[in-house]
Amino acid sequence: MTTRRRPRAGRIAANAAGLAVAAFAAFPVFWMISTSLKPNREIFSTTPRPLPAKPTLEHYRDIFGGQIIPGVSFASFLVNSALVAAATVLLSGLIALLAATAVARFRFRFRTTVLILLLVVQMIPLEALVIPLFLIIKRAGLYNTLPSLVLVYLGFSLPFAIWMLRGFVAAVPKDLEESAAIDGANRWQIFWRILMPLVAPGLVATSIFSFITAWNELIFALTFISTESRYTAPVALTFFFGRDDTAWGGVMAASTLLTLPVMIFFVLVQRRMVAGLMSGAVKG
Structure with missing residues (x-):
């Protein structure tokens, strides 16, 4: 007993x-x-x-009625954030999967150096890169555009995504790809039908990281965007904080709207995320 x-x-x-x-x-x-x-x-x-x-619902009516910035609804800021986050997730997933496949499957010179650099990049503080990236974006003619944010967020999310997906790609037996090639499948069919489904859990896990990075980032969005109508939602949230007072009702309403997409996205992919993290921990 x-x-x-x-x-x-x-x-x-x-x-x-x-x-x-x-x-x-x-x-x-x-x-x-x-x-x-x-x-x-x-x-x-x-x-x-x-x-x-x-x-x-007065606080929600206020922020959607253009009370933050006269004439601009909070919905436009959410749309800007959604566009930047979606582009970052799609591009980082595609590029990271291709790069992880190259690193895991091919033997080339300085391969180990590339892997070490992926870790070193993640150690650099974001604050140290604001001015250099601003000068690069300015000279490239991308200042005050949403694509500039997508490029910056890609630079921060790709090292983690490549490093994590590398373990998933390396865990896929080469015999599966060789068997598919013997059956007549070309490289694209092998990549899409064999490799892609097996690394999907890891791709979901890295996509969540990329989404949260692009959705919540403030420093670069505040630095690279100067037109009010192109602000992302985190930048618009700062306008609730005044010198004399703070509109806490609007802050909480806007924060709720910022939190809900992340929660919904996480609920939709949580099973694949948990499977991906556990599989990466065991196979990586």
Whole structure:
């Protein structure tokens, strides 16, 4: 009886600890959503309540009605962020998969050096690259354009994506590709029908990293974009913070809209992400 009770008690304690950690992590998100539905008098009340007494959508109406920047709706900022994030995810996934295949499958000179450089690039602080990248973007004629952000975000997401996908590609047996070649499949068919499905979990995991990097980034978006209508959502969020006061209702409403796409994207691909991370940890 004692041997049965101990494992059961251990599971209960582990589950309770997991629920406590989940509640602690989810509480800021809950408070953010709750605050976005409160009127200003409840937000600045000296006796805060976890739930709004009279929920309201006035803060959402304000940000979509052009209250941040006159004449520009917050929806346009979300669209700019979505375009940049989607382009970054698609390009980084394609380029990283091709580069990871080359690094994992082919033996060439300075191959080890390339792999080491991928790690070194990730150690450089972002702040140290703002001025050099600004000069490059300026001379290339891409200043104040959304493609400039896509190029910068690609530079930051590709090293991690290539390094992670390399382990997935290396774990795919070459015998599968050789058997497909014997059956008459060309290189493109082997890549699309054999390699692509097997490395899909890793591709999803790296896509989430690329998406979050492009969706939440602020420093480069604030530096490379000067036209208000081309701002991304994180840049637009800074306009709620004034010198004398802060529109906390608008901050929480805009933050909720910024958080929801990431949560939805993660829920849609969480199974493949977990499988990808576990597979990468075992095979890498």
